[in-house]
Amino acid sequence: MGNIRIIGERGVGKTTYLAALAYWSDKRRKGKKVRNIKLQALNDDTRELAEKAENILLEGASLEPTGLTGGIDLLPFYSFGLEVKPWFQNPFQKPELINVAVRDYPGEVFESLADTSAFRPIHQEFIDECLVKDIDGCLILLSEWEQGNDKRTSRAIGKFIELMDKNDRIRDLRLAIAISKCERGELWSGRLEPDVDLFERHLPQTKAVLEESPIPAKNRRFYAISTFGVLSRTDPRPNRIYIGKNSILREPKKWQPHGLLDPLYWLSKGKGMGYV
Amino acid sequence: MGIVYIGDRSVGKTHLAMELANPKNEHVKVLSPDYEALKGMLFDDTTASVKPTDAAREVDLRPLEIQAKLASGLKSIEVKWVDTPGEVWREHWQKDNPDKWHKFADTVRKSEGILLVLNPHRSLLPTSIASEYPTQEQWCKRFQRWIDFFRYDCPKAKHIVLCLNKADLFCKVEQEAAKLAFHPNGSEMTWRNRHIYVLQKYFHPIQQPIEQIGQSTTGLSVQCFITSIHSRSLLELPWIYLANYLAR
Numbered sequence: 242m243g244n245i246r247i248i249g250e251r252g253v254g255k256t257t258y259l260a261a262l263a264y265w266s267d268k269r270r271k272g273k274k275v276r277n278i279k280l281q282a283l284n285d286d287t288r289e290l291a292e293k294a295e296n297i298l299l300e301g302a303s304l305e306p307t308g309l310t311g312g313i314d315l316l317p318f319y320s321f322g323l324e325v326k327p328w329f330q331n332p333f334q335k336p337e338l339i340n341v342a343v344r345d346y347p348g349e350v351f352e353s354l355a356d357t358s359a360f361r362p363i364h365q366e367f368i369d370e371c372l373v374k375d376i377d378g379c380l381i382l383l384s385e386w387e388q389g390n391d392k393r394t395s396r397a398i399g400k401f402i403e404l405m406d407k408n409d410r411i412r413d414l415r416l417a418i419a420i421s422k423c424e425r426g427e428l429w430s431g432r433l434e435p436d437v438d439l440f441e442r443h444l445p446q447t448k449a450v451l452e453e454s455p456i457p458a459k460n461r462r463f464y465a466i467s468t469f470g471v472l473s474r475t476d477p478r479p480n481r482i483y484i485g486k487n488s489i490l491r492e493p494k495k496w497q498p499h500g501l502l503d504p505l506y507w508l509s510k511g512k513g514m515g516y517v
Numbered sequence: 518m519g520i521v522y523i524g525d526r527s528v529g530k531t532h533l534a535m536e537l538a539n540p541k542n543e544h545v546k547v548l549s550p551d552y553e554a555l556k557g558m559l560f561d562d563t564t565a566s567v568k569p570t571d572a573a574r575e576v577d578l579r580p581l582e583i584q585a586k587l588a589s590g591l592k593s594i595e596v597k598w599v600d601t602p603g604e605v606w607r608e609h610w611q612k613d614n615p616d617k618w619h620k621f622a623d624t625v626r627k628s629e630g631i632l633l634v635l636n637p638h639r640s641l642l643p644t645s646i647a648s649e650y651p652t653q654e655q656w657c658k659r660f661q662r663w664i665d666f667f668r669y670d671c672p673k674a675k676h677i678v679l680c681l682n683k684a685d686l687f688c689k690v691e692q693e694a695a696k697l698a699f700h701p702n703g704s705e706m707t708w709r710n711r712h713i714y715v716l717q718k719y720f721h722p723i724q725q726p727i728e729q730i731g732q733s734t735t736g737l738s739v740q741c742f743i744t745s746i747h748s749r750s751l752l753e754l755p756w757i758y759l760a761n762y763l764a765r
């Protein structure tokens with residue numbers, strides 16, 4: 242079982258990412274094959290989120306942000322079952338079954354890491370929960386890559402690494418660091434090799450902080466995620482429209498996310514999905 | 518989550534809510550209280566019109582249990598309908614009734630959904646009835662005060678729903694209803710497209726301030742509707758929209 246937490250600033254798309262996972266896991270999407278992986282929603286919170294994806298995202302509106310109110314105890318728990326079949330059909334090899342439990346934290350928690358003066362006891366509650374021993378890994382979503390953001394992001398990640406160390410998690414907590422909303426024109430072409438084409442190019446300071454930290458190299462990986470995807474293989478315009486600080490699907494019927502499962506699988510198992 | 522249902526005097530707030538409970542429904546059904554009970558409470562048979570909400574009364578919390586048919590199936594929601602007398606927006610009323618005003622303001626502060634009902638302005642209306650309504654300039658100024666209200670008095674608001682009511686007075690409701698209609702099995706318009714259509718066609722004098730509300734706060738969405746008690750489809754739309762978020 243993989244026990245995973247998702248952190249990132251407000252508006253990076255943490256809940257939308259989970260809603261997409263929940264939606265694509267729903268049995269109603271039978272016709273859509275996600276490689277040779279079956280994803281199943283296992284609890285009510287996840288099924289409720291799948292319904293929100295259908296009622297809200299697919300109807301051209303955006304999800305609500307996750308609030309701090311109520312603290313860690315009121316935060317939903319999303320639970321997925323992953324069934325991974327071997328790429329080459331082998332009658333003697335059983336599919337691999339993994340349960341993944343995920344929670345996404347309000348954006349303020351990550352923001353408070355970059356600005357220690359804003360760090361309050363309620364943020365500590367979330368960080369404490371994130372760093373307990375039974376958490377396998379943490380997905381850090383980043384969406385701002387323009388100049389100037391690297392410094393703030395590297396500061397937040399540096400602080401998080403410091404807290405990992407303090408909580409004795411520096412050597413055994415996996416970190417998947419992903420740039421979200423990768424359908425944006427400047428990023429889309431870099432999605433295949435995100436460590437080189439996205440992080441080294443746009444967030445070099447953040448990458449350096451991670452690579453120079455005591456986190457073992459096998460416990461950190463860089464990813465590119467696009468929850469909304471592009472319109473089609475031949476029309477690589479983002480399937481996203483920005484409305485102020487929210488965004489919606491440009492063409493709900495063409496919704497095809499990119500890279501949702503890889504970080505979850507790696508965080509749970511410590512190995513990539515390359516072989517499937 | 519609470520929804521506060523607000524608007525100036527005589528914009529038709531109570532009548533809209535009462536008609537929502539009408540059993541001749543499409544996708545939104547009020548499970549309780551039933552239409553007859555609500556009508557008995559709110560309708561004046563002698564004048565054949567809805568009684569104005571009593572300004573001397575306490576701020577009234579009416580629980581409404583609503584069932585909406587969404588794309589993913591039937592969903593029940595419980596709404597705390599805060600029925601306010603239109604006078605609460607007048608400064609003298611607030612000064613004369615400080616306790617009631619504070620109680621109301623406190624309820625609003627905790628609400629995540631704000632459903633604001635607006636009257637049309639004169640420029641939209643036929644001249645025969647136009648004088649009973651505010652001029653476009655007055656209407657825009659009044660809306661600016663609503664923006665201040667959203668900004669300073671609604672810190673928890675995540676959804677602001679603007680309903681330009683009495684649509685039967687300024688458009689062909691059947692045509693508009695057909696265009697904007699919600700179909701659980703696939704609508705022609707997305708929520709975004711409905712919003713843009715209504716915003717540009719009917720809210721254009723205040724389009725810029727409306728867009729600014731959504732841009733200024735993360736996670737706050739604004740959605741515009743036209744409503745009328747004479748069009749079931751238009752009447753239900755704001756509630757279907759809110760049910761997507763409020764359904765538990």
